[in-house]
Amino acid sequence: MRREGSPFKGTWTIALKEAADHITSARMHLVMVLVLLTAIGSAYGAIELLRQNADQDAFLFLKLMTGAREPLPSFASFMGFLIPLVAIALGFDAVNGEFSRRTMSRILAQPIYRDAVLFGKFLGGLLVLGIALMTLWLLLTGLGILLLGLPPSSDALVRGLAYLVATLAYAGVWLALAIALSTIVHAPATSALAALSIWLVVSVFWSITAPLLAQWIAPVDPLVPMSVITQFEIQQAIARLSPGTLYGEMTQLLLDPSARTLGPIFIEQLHGAVIGAPLPTMQSILLVWPQFSGMIAAMLVLFTLAYVVFQRQEVRA
Amino acid sequence: MASSRVILPIALTIALSAAPAWAQIEPAASAGSAPLTGFFVTTPTPEFAVSLEDGVSIPVSLQNIGLTPQRAGFDVSGLPEGWSWTLRSSTGASSVSAAIVPPDSTQELTLDITPLEGAEIGSYDFALQAQHGGSTISLPLTVTLSESEAGGVDLEAELPALRGAPNSTFTYRMDVANNSGEDALFNLAAETPPGFAATFKRGFGSEQITGIPVAARSSERITLELRPASGVPAGSYPVRVGVVSGELSASVDLQAEVTGTPDVRIVGPNERLSGNANAGATTNFPFLIANTGSAPAEELRLSGSGPSGWTVEVAPETLDSFAAGTTQEIDVAITPSEQAVAGDYIVTVRASGGGTSESVQFRVTVQTSTIWGIVGVAVIAIAVLVLVLAVLRYGRR
Numbered sequence: 066m067r068r069e070g071s072p073f074k075g076t077w078t079i080a081l082k083e084a085a086d087h088i089t090s091a092r093m094h095l096v097m098v099l100v101l102l103t104a105i106g107s108a109y110g111a112i113e114l115l116r117q118n119a120d121q122d123a124f125l126f127l128k129l130m131t132g133a134r135e136p137l138p139s140f141a142s143f144m145g146f147l148i149p150l151v152a153i154a155l156g157f158d159a160v161n162g163e164f165s166r167r168t169m170s171r172i173l174a175q176p177i178y179r180d181a182v183l184f185g186k187f188l189g190g191l192l193v194l195g196i197a198l199m200t201l202w203l204l205l206t207g208l209g210i211l212l213l214g215l216p217p218s219s220d221a222l223v224r225g226l227a228y229l230v231a232t233l234a235y236a237g238v239w240l241a242l243a244i245a246l247s248t249i250v251h252a253p254a255t256s257a258l259a260a261l262s263i264w265l266v267v268s269v270f271w272s273i274t275a276p277l278l279a280q281w282i283a284p285v286d287p288l289v290p291m292s293v294i295t296q297f298e299i300q301q302a303i304a305r306l307s308p309g310t311l312y313g314e315m316t317q318l319l320l321d322p323s324a325r326t327l328g329p330i331f332i333e334q335l336h337g338a339v340i341g342a343p344l345p346t347m348q349s350i351l352l353v354w355p356q357f358s359g360m361i362a363a364m365l366v367l368f369t370l371a372y373v374v375f376q377r378q379e380v381r382a
Numbered sequence: 383m384a385s386s387r388v389i390l391p392i393a394l395t396i397a398l399s400a401a402p403a404w405a406q407i408e409p410a411a412s413a414g415s416a417p418l419t420g421f422f423v424t425t426p427t428p429e430f431a432v433s434l435e436d437g438v439s440i441p442v443s444l445q446n447i448g449l450t451p452q453r454a455g456f457d458v459s460g461l462p463e464g465w466s467w468t469l470r471s472s473t474g475a476s477s478v479s480a481a482i483v484p485p486d487s488t489q490e491l492t493l494d495i496t497p498l499e500g501a502e503i504g505s506y507d508f509a510l511q512a513q514h515g516g517s518t519i520s521l522p523l524t525v526t527l528s529e530s531e532a533g534g535v536d537l538e539a540e541l542p543a544l545r546g547a548p549n550s551t552f553t554y555r556m557d558v559a560n561n562s563g564e565d566a567l568f569n570l571a572a573e574t575p576p577g578f579a580a581t582f583k584r585g586f587g588s589e590q591i592t593g594i595p596v597a598a599r600s601s602e603r604i605t606l607e608l609r610p611a612s613g614v615p616a617g618s619y620p621v622r623v624g625v626v627s628g629e630l631s632a633s634v635d636l637q638a639e640v641t642g643t644p645d646v647r648i649v650g651p652n653e654r655l656s657g658n659a660n661a662g663a664t665t666n667f668p669f670l671i672a673n674t675g676s677a678p679a680e681e682l683r684l685s686g687s688g689p690s691g692w693t694v695e696v697a698p699e700t701l702d703s704f705a706a707g708t709t710q711e712i713d714v715a716i717t718p719s720e721q722a723v724a725g726d727y728i729v730t731v732r733a734s735g736g737g738t739s740e741s742v743q744f745r746v747t748v749q750t751s752t753i754w755g756i757v758g759v760a761v762i763a764i765a766v767l768v769l770v771l772a773v774l775r776y777g778r779r
Binding site: 072178180325326330331333334336337338339342344345348351352354355357358359361362364365366368369372373376377 | 688689690691692719721722723724725726727728729745747749750752754755757758759761762764765766768769772773775776777
């Protein structure tokens with residue numbers, strides 16, 4: 066039976082309520098404390114590193130995010146590792162949690178459609194992630210200004226903001242995955258475990274699996290030099306199925322202005338090139354645009370999956 | 383007197399007055415009847431002028447023709463009060479007062495006269511007297527004392543006419559000779575065409591000078607470095623160099639022949655040497671070529687080169703005669719290689735020929751193709767479409 070009115074009526078109410086719930090929840094506090102501590106630690110390490118070998122660099126503030134001092138990894142690689150965890154923590158029980166607490170029927174007793182519930186939950190999670198990331202970025206920039214005594218250049222600011230947006234898109238993928246799993250799997254613990262195992266596979270094992278798969282699909286023929294390149298390209302294509310790889314490439318291109326390309330490059334292509342010359346910011350953004358759109362598309366597809374499954378579910382009081 | 387044949391002036395007058403008679407007896411003399419015999423005291427310069435400070439040295443020769451060895455004692459008569467004299471043998475520096483001349487030989491002596499300090503300017507007559515065999519031969523001499531011999535100053539250029547390019551330095555070497563009896567400080571001045579820069583240096587030194595001290599009766603070498611005004615047309619330019627010190631002055635005329643050279647400059651679009659291009663696509667850049675030199679550039683070839691796989695085409699490829707002071711627009715079409723990755727590359731644009739060569743480096747930023755951006759947008763659009771379809775299909779439950 067068709068119903069009247071917009072399916073999105075009440076979405077923002079749910080989104081804001083969801084965001085408020087997340088921000089006050091102990092789970093979110095724990096995860097954010099973890100993220101904050103590691104972020105401050107790695108940023109402090111990077112600042113110490115920059116102070117030791119200070120040089121003239123227009124992109125000093127980008128080095129805050131990429132600079133790593135042993136034994137801590139850089140801020141950017143921490144983000145790539147921890148952001149999925151935060152997103153999974155926000156979304157793994159979004160739908161099945163409501164069922165297990167028997168609150169879903171109460172929510173749907175309100176004059177809203179189901180669409181609004183799922184959209185609201187996703188947008189609420191994304192809002193919380195956005196606030197958290199913005200806070201982190203401001204904290205990092207503030208730390209940089211305080212300890213380096215320099216204002217960031219406008220180029221570095223634009224690149225930093227682009228990196229922030231890319232990170233949000235990356236978090237959105239994981240949030241959409243977690244919500245999709247929470248819709249498909251009925252037990253919250255199972256959906257959490259499923260999301261974490263996917264995260265583990267994609268973050269850790271995918272980089273090992275991709276070369277093995279590439280070797281199997283396109284073995285290197287010693288007599289055909291081009292087969293090496295073919296294999297490398299296939300390996301890269303397989304690796305790019307993982308959002309972690311896409312995020313790593315985006316980080317590299319956005320935070321390192323001298324990075325020009327990600328694919329294999331021939332010496333001939335470098336002839337006459339001014340090595341180390343920074344790429345215009347717009348060019349770097351154009352370079353990561355395929356990765357970014359891939360990420361957005363993955364997020365939308367995962368969310369659509371969750372939406373279709375949720376809409377078809379039976380909700381009983 | 384009569385027996386010993388006398389002094390040159392006297393002998394000369396005799397010779398002149400008796401010339402017809404000698405001419406008559408000459409055949410007889412050559413026959414061997416009356417050969418010339420006697421003892422002579424002569425000098426080639428009986429009258430001369432010297433400057434005040436200089437001593438006087440007079441060469442004297444004693445000649446004995448056909449006589450037994452002759453002894454001669456010397457004295458100088460008629461010298462002014464306070465003047466002194468010495469006679470030196472030419473072979474040694476020792477002072478002599480008498481000499482013996484063997485038969486048929488000549489002895490050279492030098493008579494040094496030292497004038498009294500502060501002697502007045504004018505002519506002084508005196509005589510060198512030689513006592514010989516009871517008789518006395520007198521050689522009258524006249525010395526004229528003067529302030530300085532020639533006086534004044536001489537300025538002489540080693541190479542008065544030079545030729546060179548407008549951006550070269552013309553170096554003239556000159557000698558300033560101070561012929562006066564006093565040290566003098568000479569002011570140096572050069573009259574040059576407008577815009578030319580002239581600097582004086584001493585000898586091969588590096589300090590710039592405006593005046594040079596020259597000791598009396600010596601000379602100093604000065605160097606004039608002339609730098610033509612920038613952009614002067616080719617031609618011959620006169621330069622006049624003068625030295626002045628009080629009453630003394632001298633000048634010399636020099637020539638600087640400036641040859642013309644073309645000076646070609648390449649200016650990038652909007653005076654920038656950077657631009658954007660897309661991989662595999664041709665972008666045209668309007669360059670300007672200017673000849674700021676003083677001569678036309680003949681047969682100028684224009685070319686460009688970039689990284690491998692790039693094509694750089696310059697139109698026109700040649701300029702037959704590119705007049706001085708003109709500019710022309712040239713079109714540089716740059717096509718980056720299909721495989722060029724985004725970033726900065728160096729492209730060189732060259733103009734050469736006609737004795738000039740100029741090149742500029744043009745920085746080309748290869749931009750990422752926007753095709754992938756459109757594909758990305760399309761992918762997102764498809765994903766949104768799927769979501770919208772899902773909402774339409776399953777919405778409002």
